[in-house]
Amino acid sequence: DMGCHIDGFIAVVAHTHVIQDGPVKGRAADVVAAANTAAEVALRLVRPGKK
Known part of the structure; x- marks a missing residue:
């Protein structure tokens, strides 16, 4: 999960990975x-x- 706040705007991003055989x-x-x-x-x- 990563996010930033610039000039009053917020942006976040996340990635989900399934780890299995x-x-x-x-x-x-x-x-x-x-x-x-x-x-x-x-x-x-x-x-x-x-x-």
Whole structure:
């Protein structure tokens, strides 16, 4: 997790990594995909001045 505050604006970024042998499958894959989709939707809703 990393963040900065410049001229009254705050920006943060974080990355999640799944550490395991082999590909992520089943419910774990569903959770990772859902989190990614939620982040993409939230990003598309961001507009200057929007509350």
